[in-house]
Amino acid sequence: MTAEAIVQVSLQERQMSKQSVQTADQLKQEGNQAFKDKHYAHAQLLYSKAIEADPSNAVLFGNRAFAAIRLEEFGSAIADASKALELDPKYAKAYYRRGDASYALGHFKDAVRDFRAAIRLAPSDPDLRRKLAEAEKEQKRLAFEKALATPDEKPVSDEIVLEDIIVEDSYDGPRMEADENGQLRVTLEFIKAMLQAFKEERLIHRRYAFEIILQAQAILKQLPSLVDIDVPADTHLTVCGDTHGQFYDLLRIFDLNGLPSDTNPYLFNGDFVDRGSWSVEIILSLLAFKCLYPQHLHLTRGNHEAKSMNTIYGFVGEVKHKYTAQMADVFRETFCWLPLGFVVGGKVLVVHGGPPVACNATLDEVRKLDRNREPPEDGPMCEMMWNDPMDGPGMVPNKRGVGVAFGPDVAKRWLEANGLQMVVRSHEVKEEGFEVAHGGYTITVFSAPNYCDQMGNKGAFIRFDSDCTPSFTKFDAAPHPDKRPMAYAAGAWSSML
Incomplete structure (x- = not known):
C-alpha cells in the first residue's frame, strides 16, 4: 500500500x-x-x-x-x-x-x-x-x-402476650368479637369494616393486628413448603401477582372479582409488601382472609417477604411508623412460614420467581425444604423467589444479580420431568399485566398497575377452571391518596425507584 x-x-x-x-x-x-x-x-x-x-x-x-x-x-x-x-x-x-x-x-x-x-x-x-x-x-x-445471634434464640412471636394489649374504650375502629372460648376471632364483618377503615387511611388497633398475624402464622406453620391445591369441577381459582403495597389496587381486584370466600378462592403469588406505601394494609388484609378461609386463601412467599428487602424498600419503616418495631419482627417471622409454591390441579406450578432449574430440584425435594429461614443466595428456595424467564434457549446468570434466567427449552424440560404443564410466576412488571411466554409453558402475572406510580403498566389476574385453563383479566390503577411510593424507606433510599 x-x-x-x-x-x-x-x-x-x-x-x-x-x-x-x-x-x-x-x-x-x-x-x-x-x-x-x-x-x-x-x-x-x-x-x-x-x-x-x-x-x-x-x-x-x-x-x-x-x-x-x-x-x-x-x-x-x-x-x-x-x-x-x-x-x-x-x-x-x-x-x-x-x-x-x-x-x-x-x-x-x-x-x-x-x-x-x-x-x-x-x-x-x-x-x-x-x-x-x-x-x-x-x-x-x-x-x-x-x-x-444464638442457635436457640427465642422467636419474638413467643414474647407477645395478647391479653396484655388493652383495647382502649376510646378506640373507635373495627373490633373483633370473642368466641365461646373467649378467643378473639376474625369474621367477615370484621374484615369488611377493616377494609373500609384502611380505605379511609385509618388503622386497626395493635391488639387486633397482632391477633391476625399470630393466628395466620399458626395456620402457615402447618403447611408444607410446597402445597397442592385441587380445583374441583365447576369451581375456579384466581391467581394474582405482585401487589407491592398498592392497597387501593387490591380493592380494585376485589371489586372486579369478588372478595375471597370458600366459593371464590384466591392465590396471591408473593411480593405483598415494599415499594408501595400501604404494605401494612395489604398484608393485614390478606392474613385476615387467610385466618377466615384457611383452605381458600393461599399466599406464596416472594423475594420481598425477606428481611434484606424489607429493610431497604420500606416495609420495616412503614410497620415501625404505623405500629412498632416488635411487630416488624413478628411479620418477619411469619414471612418465614409462607409456602414457597403451589401445585394447582396437579398441572400448574405457581411460584413467585420460577422453577428451581439451576439446581434441578424436584417437587418432592421442594416439599421437604426447611423454609423457616431468610432466603439463601442460591439453591431451590432462592431460585423459586428470584428466577426469571428469557426468550433465548439455555440458562444464564440473572440480570438481577440473584438466581438464573431460563429459556423455553429449560422450562419445558423441567416441567415435563416433574409431570407439569406450565409454570405461573410473577416477579416482573408486564405492560399488559401478564405475559404468556415459552410457547405457553411460562406465564407471568403482575397485579400492581402503574407500578410505583410511574411505570404505566396494567395489572392483571388469572382465573383457572377445573381443567387448569387460564383466562386473564386486565385492569387499570385505582386512584389513591396523595402518598408517594417508598414513603417509609430508609433515608436516602426513599427515592430509589
Whole structure:
C-alpha cells in the first residue's frame, strides 16, 4: 500500500470514528430523554445501541447501569458500572451506581466501598454522604445481629402476650368479637369494616393486628413448603401477582372479582409488601382472609417477604411508623412460614420467581425444604423467589444479580420431568399485566398497575377452571391518596425507584 493510500485509509477511519461518536451521542441524548420520561427499558435499549457505536465511552455504561437499577436488574447494573470504571477509573457516578446496586442486593460492604470511592472523587455531593451513612449503618446492624445471634434464640412471636394489649374504650375502629372460648376471632364483618377503615387511611388497633398475624402464622406453620391445591369441577381459582403495597389496587381486584370466600378462592403469588406505601394494609388484609378461609386463601412467599428487602424498600419503616418495631419482627417471622409454591390441579406450578432449574430440584425435594429461614443466595428456595424467564434457549446468570434466567427449552424440560404443564410466576412488571411466554409453558402475572406510580403498566389476574385453563383479566390503577411510593424507606433510599 502506498503512503498516499495509507493516509487515505487513516482519514476514512477518523471520519468513521467521528460519525460513530456523533451517533452514540445522539442515541445517548434520546436515551436520557426516555429515562426522564420513565421509559427505563427503552432508555436501556438506546444506551445499548450507543455503546455499539462507541464502546469506549464510560458514560454510556454508567447511564445503562442507572437504567438497569430502575428496572431492578442489579446484576447488570454492577457489570455495567464495573465496565465504566475499567474505561475511566475516575468516573465517580460509576462507583455511585455500583454502590446503589450492591446496596439493593443487601451487599452493604461492597456498597460502602464504592460510596467511599465516589466521595473521594466527588467530596461535595451530599446525597453520596447520606447513602454512605445508610450503608455503613446497615453494615454495622448486620454485624451486630450476627454477634448476638444464638442457635436457640427465642422467636419474638413467643414474647407477645395478647391479653396484655388493652383495647382502649376510646378506640373507635373495627373490633373483633370473642368466641365461646373467649378467643378473639376474625369474621367477615370484621374484615369488611377493616377494609373500609384502611380505605379511609385509618388503622386497626395493635391488639387486633397482632391477633391476625399470630393466628395466620399458626395456620402457615402447618403447611408444607410446597402445597397442592385441587380445583374441583365447576369451581375456579384466581391467581394474582405482585401487589407491592398498592392497597387501593387490591380493592380494585376485589371489586372486579369478588372478595375471597370458600366459593371464590384466591392465590396471591408473593411480593405483598415494599415499594408501595400501604404494605401494612395489604398484608393485614390478606392474613385476615387467610385466618377466615384457611383452605381458600393461599399466599406464596416472594423475594420481598425477606428481611434484606424489607429493610431497604420500606416495609420495616412503614410497620415501625404505623405500629412498632416488635411487630416488624413478628411479620418477619411469619414471612418465614409462607409456602414457597403451589401445585394447582396437579398441572400448574405457581411460584413467585420460577422453577428451581439451576439446581434441578424436584417437587418432592421442594416439599421437604426447611423454609423457616431468610432466603439463601442460591439453591431451590432462592431460585423459586428470584428466577426469571428469557426468550433465548439455555440458562444464564440473572440480570438481577440473584438466581438464573431460563429459556423455553429449560422450562419445558423441567416441567415435563416433574409431570407439569406450565409454570405461573410473577416477579416482573408486564405492560399488559401478564405475559404468556415459552410457547405457553411460562406465564407471568403482575397485579400492581402503574407500578410505583410511574411505570404505566396494567395489572392483571388469572382465573383457572377445573381443567387448569387460564383466562386473564386486565385492569387499570385505582386512584389513591396523595402518598408517594417508598414513603417509609430508609433515608436516602426513599427515592430509589
